[in-house]
Amino acid sequence: MAQIAEAEFIWKNGKLIPWAEATTHILSHALHYGTAVFEGMRCYKTEAGSAIFRHEDHYRRLERSARLIGMDLPYSVDELVQATAELIKANGLTSCYIRPIAYRGYGAMGVNPRPAPIDVAIAVWPWDAYLGNEALENGIAVGISSWRQRSANSTPGGVKSSAGYLNSGLAHMEALDHGYGEAVLLNEAGAVAEGSGENIFIVREGKLATPALSDGILEGLTRNSVIELARDLGYQVEERSLVRTELYVADEVFFTGTAAELTPIRSIDGREIGRPGPVTKALQERFFDVVAGKVPAYKRWLYTL
Numbered sequence: 001m002a003q004i005a006e007a008e009f010i011w012k013n014g015k016l017i018p019w020a021e022a023t024t025h026i027l028s029h030a031l032h033y034g035t036a037v038f039e040g041m042r043c044y045k046t047e048a049g050s051a052i053f054r055h056e057d058h059y060r061r062l063e064r065s066a067r068l069i070g071m072d073l074p075y076s077v078d079e080l081v082q083a084t085a086e087l088i089k090a091n092g093l094t095s096c097y098i099r100p101i102a103y104r105g106y107g108a109m110g111v112n113p114r115p116a117p118i119d120v121a122i123a124v125w126p127w128d129a130y131l132g133n134e135a136l137e138n139g140i141a142v143g144i145s146s147w148r149q150r151s152a153n154s155t156p157g158g159v160k161s162s163a164g165y166l167n168s169g170l171a172h173m174e175a176l177d178h179g180y181g182e183a184v185l186l187n188e189a190g191a192v193a194e195g196s197g198e199n200i201f202i203v204r205e206g207k208l209a210t211p212a213l214s215d216g217i218l219e220g221l222t223r224n225s226v227i228e229l230a231r232d233l234g235y236q237v238e239e240r241s242l243v244r245t246e247l248y249v250a251d252e253v254f255f256t257g258t259a260a261e262l263t264p265i266r267s268i269d270g271r272e273i274g275r276p277g278p279v280t281k282a283l284q285e286r287f288f289d290v291v292a293g294k295v296p297a298y299k300r301w302l303y304t305l
């Protein structure tokens with residue numbers, strides 16, 4: 001999906017190191033057993049300088065993900081926040097994607113992760129529209145995946161772990177093979193869960209609805225932001241289980257995510273939803289104004305470098 005646009009430095013275990021030297025041993029535990037948790041953030045250019053959207057909140061989620069897989073992060077949220085700011089500045093970037101990862105490194109093999117050391121790294125690089133500019137503007141065609149979202153009792157969706165993304169990859173490849181741009185996964189109970197890397201919303205008769213956290217989704221920060229922005233604009237938003245057919249008959253459907261931002265969905269399983277509708281467009285415009293620092297009430301979501 002995206003070739004990496006290399007930057008100069010990567011932060012690893014407390015130090016800035018050259019990009020090409022940010023390697024890890026082939027017997028790193030996480031490579032074999034998926035024992036890693038990560039985050040994805042974006043730093044945007046604003047009038048007041050570069051700013052990271054929901055910076056501390058992302059690191060708090062990393063801390064929660066780590067806790068859920070029994071990993072004690074060796075750095076505090078505050079230390080990681082500072083390290084990220086320093087890294088972006090050292091790389092001379094004004095806007096970028098940010099990928100922190102905490103993983104079980106080299107030193108022990110076998111399924112028990114505990115004897116393996118915990119390494120933490122942060123990488124930043126420029127990353128354009130995740131699903132393409134065309135999708136941001138005109139919407140994307142999606143298909144319901146035959147792969148199901150994992151249940152709360154097996155690599156739960158609420159943990160942003162590398163292990164969980166094997167499932168995302170399977171769903172995404174299948175969607176591409178079927179001629180779609182992205183997949184939508186249902187959970188084991190048949191309720192709508194999320195995209196392979198996005199949360200999902202529907203609009204019907206001016207009202208929004210998005211799957212509840214109990215449906216086994218990632219607690220997306222873009223989802224959380226869009227819920228608040230929508231309510232502030234006077235829309236009603238429900239967090240509840242959605243069935244597949246509600247997607248087909250919705251007036252509007254869209255994805256949210258750090259990488260995908262707010263991407264309209266124009267068809268599902270070949271059933272036309274249509275061009276981005278008024279609610280999607282209003283929220284998309286609001287979202288891009290907020291991340292650009294143009295809405296005073298939401299400057300609290302921006303961490304200016």
Ligand code: PPE
Nearest residue numbers: 040196197198199218220221222257258259
């Ligand atoms: N669900 C999944 C499965 C997911 O991966 C993401 C983010 C979201 C929901 C939205 O969460 P948030 O970014 O907090 O609004 N996916 C990240 C990784 C994408 C990738 O391909 O890598 C992202 O958007 O950064």
